[in-house]
Amino acid sequence: MRTAIITGAVGDIGAATADAFAGAGHRLALLDRTAAALPTGAEGLALACDPADPEAVAAAFAAIAARFGVAAVLVNAADADHRAPVTAMRIADWDRVMDETVGAMFLTAKHAIPLMAGTDDPAIVNLASVAGHLASAGGAALAASTAAVESFTWALAGEVGPQGIRVNAVVAGPATPGGGTAPLLGRMAGPDEVARAILWLASRRASFITGTTLVVDGGLTRGH
C-alpha cells in the first residue's frame, strides 16, 4: 500500500486529492495549518503543520517517518494568494505568497525525498495555476509564485530523476469565474477533476512522465 503525503489538505483541491488517494487505496499523511479531516475509512495521519515553517515541516516529517517509514508520493496542494497592484504590494505579502507556495514545496520535497528511497515508482506532484500563464491585474504575486512552482518542478525532476523519482506539476484552471474568457468546456474546474489528474500522474500508469506540466483547465489557455 502506497503512502501519500498531501499538503494543503484542508483546501478544496487538497481535500479532494485526499479523497481520491484514499479511494485508490493509499495511506495518507495530511498536512495543513489546521489538521485536516481524514476521509472516512482512510488510514493515516492528519497533522497541523504550517508548510512554510521549516521547523514545523521537520517535525511533521519526523512523525510521518515514525509512523510509515517510507512514503512513495508527495502532493503539494498548498496555495496562497495576495491580490494587490505591484505599486501597492508590500514585500511582506509578496514574501508570504512565495513562502507558502514554492517555498513550502522546497521544504516538503527536502524531507520527503529521503522517505521515497526503496519505494516503487515514487512521484511528486505540485499544484500550480493557470494564473502563471495569463495577464492579471493585481495577481502578480500569485502569477510569479505559481510559475515558480512549475520551474521548481522541472528543475527537481532533473535532480531526482536518477533516483527514479518522477516530479510533475498540475496546472489547474480557475475554480471561480473571472472576468475573462470562460474555459472551452463552459464551466469551472471541479476540485475532484484536478484531484483525479494528480492521482493519475502519481500512479505507475504515468511511469514515463516527468519534468512536465499537465494542464487541467477545460481548454482555457489552449497552449499558452
Add this chain to the structure above:
Amino acid sequence: MGTYAVTGGAGGIGGATVRLLQARGHRAVSLDLDANPEAWRTATLDLMDEPALAAALAEAGSLDGLVCIAGTHAMGRVTAMAWENWRRVLQVNAGGSMLAMKHAAPVLRDGGAIVLMGSVSAHIGTDGSVAYHTSKGAVLGLMRAASGEFAARGIRVNAVSPGWVDTGFTTRALAALPDGAAVRARAGAAHILGRMAQAAEVAEAILFLLSDDARFVTGTELFVDGGFMRQR
C-alpha cells in the same frame, strides 16, 4: 466499455493502444495500412482515401473516442528534400489526423474524446527531418483549433507528445541515418529517466486522456517524454 478508433492501430504505439484498450474491457477499431488481428475490428486503408476512411468509421458505429497515431517519416533537409516526400509526411501526419476527425465526427458520441499524436519534435529541431518536425507542429495547431470546434459537443481534444519510443517506427527512422546506431545509443541519455519509452507507457497516457479522469482536460499537450524537454 467503450469503442475507440485508432489510426495507425497496427504500429508500435497504435498496437499498444489497441492492446491496452482491450485489456481494460473496451473495443478497438484499427485503421491502418496493415491489419491488426488483435483488434475488435481492423480496417486496412490509406488515410488519404476518404471514402474508405469514412466507410470504416461509419461501420464502427458509435465511437467513444478517436486516437490519431498514424504517422510517417522521411529524411530530408530543406535544400534537398523532394516535394513528394515532404507532402507525404505532412499529409499523413497532419492531414490524416484532420481527415480522421472529420469522418469520425458523425459517429463520435457527445462527451467523447480525441487524442492526437504530437511529439517533442514539434518543439525542438534536428537536422535532416524538416518535414517530420513541421508535421508535428501542425498536429499541435490542429489539436488546439479542434478543441474549440468540438467543445460545444463536450468532446475533448488533446495531444500526447512522446520523446524517443522503442518501436519499429524508431528503428526504421534510425536505419535511414548513417550514424543510426550511435544515435540510438545516445537516445536513452536524452531523457531524465535515462531510457526510451515503451509503447505501452505512451498508450497509458492516451487512455488517461480518453478517460473520465481527464474530463476537464482539453486543448492541451501531455508530454510522455521522460523529461526529454528539460534535458539539454
